[in-house]
Amino acid sequence: MGGTFGKHGSWVVDHSMDNVPLHLMNGEVRHGSIATITGVDTSQDDLTKILETPKERKARKRSHWVAYSTMFVMSIGFSIVLSGVWPYLQELEPSLEKDSLGWVVAANPFGQMIASPLLGIWGNKAGTIRWACISTVIVFILGNAMYSMLHLFQGIGYLSSFYAMIASRFIVGISSANVTLCRSYLAGSTTLKERTVGIAIIAAAQALGFVVGPGIQTIVTIAIPEPVDTGVDWLVWDKFTAAGWTAALLGLINLILLLPCIFQEYNIAEKERAMMSAGRKDKELRLPKPDYVSLAAILFGFFITLFIYVLLETLAEPFMTDQYGWTDDKAMVVVGIALSGGGFLSIFMFVLSGVLSKKYDERLVMMILGFVPLMVGTFLFLPWGPGVIPMQVCNTTMDNLTTTVATTTTSTTQTPTLMEVGLAEPLIFGDMNLLEGEVGKRNCSLGCPEEQEWCLTTPQLPIPQLIVAYIIVILGYPVAQSLGQALFSKILGPKPQGLWMGVLTGVGSCSRILGPIFVSYVYTKVGTRWTFGILTVSMLLAELVLMTVFRRLVPMKVPSLEEAKGHDGPAASDKH
Numbered sequence: 001m002g003g004t005f006g007k008h009g010s011w012v013v014d015h016s017m018d019n020v021p022l023h024l025m026n027g028e029v030r031h032g033s034i035a036t037i038t039g040v041d042t043s044q045d046d047l048t049k050i051l052e053t054p055k056e057r058k059a060r061k062r063s064h065w066v067a068y069s070t071m072f073v074m075s076i077g078f079s080i081v082l083s084g085v086w087p088y089l090q091e092l093e094p095s096l097e098k099d100s101l102g103w104v105v106a107a108n109p110f111g112q113m114i115a116s117p118l119l120g121i122w123g124n125k126a127g128t129i130r131w132a133c134i135s136t137v138i139v140f141i142l143g144n145a146m147y148s149m150l151h152l153f154q155g156i157g158y159l160s161s162f163y164a165m166i167a168s169r170f171i172v173g174i175s176s177a178n179v180t181l182c183r184s185y186l187a188g189s190t191t192l193k194e195r196t197v198g199i200a201i202i203a204a205a206q207a208l209g210f211v212v213g214p215g216i217q218t219i220v221t222i223a224i225p226e227p228v229d230t231g232v233d234w235l236v237w238d239k240f241t242a243a244g245w246t247a248a249l250l251g252l253i254n255l256i257l258l259l260p261c262i263f264q265e266y267n268i269a270e271k272e273r274a275m276m277s278a279g280r281k282d283k284e285l286r287l288p289k290p291d292y293v294s295l296a297a298i299l300f301g302f303f304i305t306l307f308i309y310v311l312l313e314t315l316a317e318p319f320m321t322d323q324y325g326w327t328d329d330k331a332m333v334v335v336g337i338a339l340s341g342g343g344f345l346s347i348f349m350f351v352l353s354g355v356l357s358k359k360y361d362e363r364l365v366m367m368i369l370g371f372v373p374l375m376v377g378t379f380l381f382l383p384w385g386p387g388v389i390p391m392q393v394c395n396t397t398m399d400n401l402t403t404t405v406a407t408t409t410t411s412t413t414q415t416p417t418l419m420e421v422g423l424a425e426p427l428i429f430g431d432m433n434l435l436e437g438e439v440g441k442r443n444c445s446l447g448c449p450e451e452q453e454w455c456l457t458t459p460q461l462p463i464p465q466l467i468v469a470y471i472i473v474i475l476g477y478p479v480a481q482s483l484g485q486a487l488f489s490k491i492l493g494p495k496p497q498g499l500w501m502g503v504l505t506g507v508g509s510c511s512r513i514l515g516p517i518f519v520s521y522v523y524t525k526v527g528t529r530w531t532f533g534i535l536t537v538s539m540l541l542a543e544l545v546l547m548t549v550f551r552r553l554v555p556m557k558v559p560s561l562e563e564a565k566g567h568d569g570p571a572a573s574d575k576h
Helices: 035-037 044-051 054-079 085-092 099-128 130-148 160-188 193-223 240-257 268-276 292-324 328-359 362-380 463-492 497-524 528-548
Strands: 002-005 011-014 023-025 028-031 393-400 399-408 442-444
Touching: 011 023, 028 292, 044 328, 054 099, 054 130, 054 160, 054 193, 054 240, 085 099, 085 160, 085 292, 085 328, 099 130, 099 160, 099 292, 099 497, 130 240, 130 393, 160 193, 160 463, 160 497, 193 240, 193 292, 292 328, 292 362, 292 497, 292 528, 328 362, 328 463, 362 463, 362 528, 463 497, 497 528
Parallel strands: none
Antiparallel strands: 002 011, 023 028, 393 399, 393 442
């Protein structure tokens, strides 16, 4: 950029050199055109060459894979027990009813919700995520080890292993809050143009962990059909404890990846921002406030989509046993295979969403290929047709008293409990009577429990319809999740995002808390029609909210040096 004298003798800024390529001078940006500094006309390859050396770029990309791996492992920590936690709980505490499942599954996201904002603040204050991640991964290993040693708590007190299971899942949830740090780091270690792909990959890693976890449970269910005698009463090795030990092992591998010799942190977004403010007299480029309405809309959409997916994962195993009269082992194997197959389909959709977002408006891609399939898929889970749900028939033996509970469409004989025979007072945990069934062991045939009276009037969901609905949901979920998170990060702009990513993770945790509880109460009490009807309406509402703020779902408009260029002064005007 140079200058010349105007016709009245004033100095006039000449912009003819604005397109001269920017050069590195001793590793620092010192000369070049304004257009290049602001990145307006610079390709992504040129920009990264300016901001980092090839060696730094390689190390930065390697650090991304560590973040992806951490997200993957933490997701496995949540999902690996979903298909096995109910039969494991029945083995430990046979007296518990299905309502207890929601409290166990919800403990993990509850711990994550509490810890996420705190870890986000820690990462922002420390300026590094390494030690927070290392600390939480150690906690992750301990929590999964505790889950695998729940037999140690049997005999300590009434329902002690039940409470210990809740505690172990809560501990794992606290540790998995480090996904907040991973999202925050990825937002800071990518340029604006890289961010959509980076966020899509990290969302894919999370989704893949959600489906690989049940797959691991499937493998160990087939490999360990019967418990292995370890010679120690409390150290049990079976299909349930093996899943917990596998998660702990993955946590140990993740811990090694976070060591300084492998994981180095890079904040290229800060360098990008510094380039934008290069040459300005003020110390820092002032950023506008993010659009809070758009952020709230994306958070709502994120909540609903994750709610649906987690509910399906949580509901899958008991749904199969209720609807089709399958055994727990058969349900775990089928669910694990289905979720693993869905995982491969999800990977394809994550890649496709990244490709399509480069060619088309990512807002349209998110809503048409993400939210619309989710809405259609949840609607297809509504049952219709002539199928009949099989019902259980139970025999309960207690000392010298035997009562038969025959569940049919015409008559039901209730089983006496300790409260009914006057031996104990009710012990309530939420809506659960923890002493219910304490009288003796119930031997029941397969099918829907007699407590779920809606099974008598609701048709069975045909398996072909179930498969189609599941595939459609799997097609939409990755697109909605990845592009929603990418837009969320772009709206926040090039600044530390630890706290906001903690909010995002906290909202996701809230949906994963409500999902299992929703299963425990809405599904158990009123059935599939109400469950999937509410989900369909929720999905429609999320779509309408995003359509309302569609024009505002754009990246933060960062001030550039184009606004700070020299301009011809009044002396150059023809009026002088």
